[in-house]
Amino acid sequence: MIINDIADGLLRGVEDAQAGLREALFDPVIRLGVTGLSRSGKTVFITSLVANLMERGRMPQLRAAADERITTAYLQPQPDDAVPRFAFEDHLTALTGPEPHWPESTRAISQLRLSLKVRRGNWVTGLGGPRTVHLDIVDYPGEWLLDLPLMEKSFRQWSDEVLAAARDPVRAEHAAPWLAALEEADPARKLDEPEAQRLAAAFTDYLGRMRAAGLSGFAPGRFLMPGDLAGSPALTFAPLPAGATPSGSLAKEFARRFEAYKRLVVKPFFRDHFARIDRQVVLVDALGAIHAGPPAVEDLRVAMTNILEAFRPGPNSWLSAILGKRVERILFAATKADHLHHSQHAALTAIMEALLADAKRRADFKGAQTQALAIAAIRATVEQELAHQGAKLPVVRGRLEDSGKEAALHPGDLPSDPSALLVPARKGAAEWLDEGYSVMRFAPPVLSRAPGEGPPHIRLDRAAEFLIGDRLL
Structure with a gap:
């Protein structure tokens, strides 16, 4: 090789x-x-x-x-x-x-x-x-880039990292169904393919929940973008807790499939593109x-x-x-x-x-x-200033994606000092103390070029x- x-x-x-x-x-x-x-x-x-x-x-x-x-x-x-x-x-x-x-x-x-x-x-x-x-x-997809560090990790290292992250308070709610499914599994038992598919599906659901919540750091990236690999053994595995890995066991097979994912998915992407x-x-x-x-x-x-x-x-x-x-x-x-x-x-x-x-x-x-x-x-919006509490409020106006109606947005003032956002984020704050920040989904403008x-x-x-x-x- x-x-x-x-x-x-x-x-x-x-x-x-x-x-x-x-x-x-x-x-x-x-x-x-x-x-x-x-x-x-x-x-x-x-x-x-x-x-x-x-x-x-x-x-x-x-x-x-x-x-x-x-x-x-x-x-x-x-x-x-x-x-x-x-x-x-x-x-x-x-x-x-x-x-x-x-x-x-x-x-x-x-x-x-x-x-x-x-x-x-x-x-x-x-x-x-x-x-x-x-x-x-x-x-x-940027998610594919998150796979590249897997090339230097073993199945055991990757499993330990993912399981530790899943028990973090930020991810625990999203990980709960997958961790519950994992509690019912015995990695040392002989491989049972329906059981392997159940664990892989629960893990994929966890990744999807994280993405829906706005969280970014997940791998393997192909689990949510399987393409023609959907249902293949290379995408049918999940992290497992440490323990015995006898020949023919679920743990042994998942470790083998993890290596196959790196060989068949990650390495060709890096090499060819x-x-x-x-x-x-x-x-x-x-x-x-x-x-x-x-x-x-x-x-x-x-x-x-x-x-x-x-x-x-x-x-x-x-x-x-x-x-x-x-x-x-x-x-x-x-x-x-x-x-x-x-x-x-x-x-x-x-x-x-x-x-x-x-x-x-x-x-x-x-x-x-x-x-x-x-x-x-x-550029989907135009800028305006609206009267608000005796002052001029800078807003953007555009056509809403869901209704097609015109709407103005002032999402909240971003802090001039970035540490006002990054420090609470690094300290594990659950929400912003001062105010939230709004978003709207604007549709593309009708163009006249x-x-x-x-x-x-x-x-x-x-x-x-x-x-x-x-x-x-």
Whole structure:
């Protein structure tokens, strides 16, 4: 097995080196990973980014667009034949049609290639004429990233960690049905497949309960996104308490299936997709976590720190094609900034930076460039000021998703000092002492776009400049 892994790695290294040489000699490729945990807006982000790169009238902070050096942008077949295509046209129709609605979330990996024809940025490089830069966007669920740390854990280590976390007061209510099912099981008994399925289903239900409560840190990620693996042995196991593991027992089989999950699910994802990314966007629904309360904020902080551990941040060189690429730039984007008046965007960005401080320092130390931004890939609201108790109250107004009616929202003032949120969250507070934070689900706006304009957004052009601007010079 080890020899096969080494041979497989060397073969892929040679193939990647050949691909890297082709990119250096001909058309450069930027491989951009887009991920985030559930409801963070990956599908909308990719759709709006591509639409705004094709029609660049709303992209003044992307220098190559502002200087009119991007002469054209067009879609091409994605390079990976085994990866589904991101359904850009369907998603754009959903967002910009006569009755706009949010597109269905993608629950598996997908890819899209956008090719940009770019004029050179200075007279020396301009002597070679325009060039084509390919932007390969890889969309994958953030939950899959939470699986990568499993590669370094045994079934026993993973079980102990999950069981300890499940007994934490924050998770105990959600874990109660699963723990009750576990109490009735005898891991040392001979494997009984209906019993194995019952335990796996109870554990999956626990993961689903956590996600519904706004908690982020759960693995294995495929349990809630099984795809064609639904019902397979690789997804039919659960953590077990320590004890004897005789041959043929439930415990022995669950340990074997845990290793199969790593071999069949986690390792191929890392090898075939994740290890080839050189720019990365991590989308975060920070407002949703704040609304859910201190436990969700702390859970999000831990989850995002764990996610960053999966990256290999740092600068790339010509050796990267052989040794494996490193993520050069990572953007941490707090989505749904249009749910706040612009006067609170700085506070949201500061909270985002504080939420990810440990993870960001680790990436910066290893040479990667990182940035935090508050963005809205599609701006669904307009800003207003309403009279309230003798003062002006800044609000946002939009069309509600459930009823279609217009409504104004003031979600509560975010603190200027992020520690006002992060300290109670780290200390295990059950709720905010001062006030809660409201959220509404706004529908996409009915758009009336001028020729050459993509969908309205907030800071999507700044995000694009950070992620790919240096490669468009």
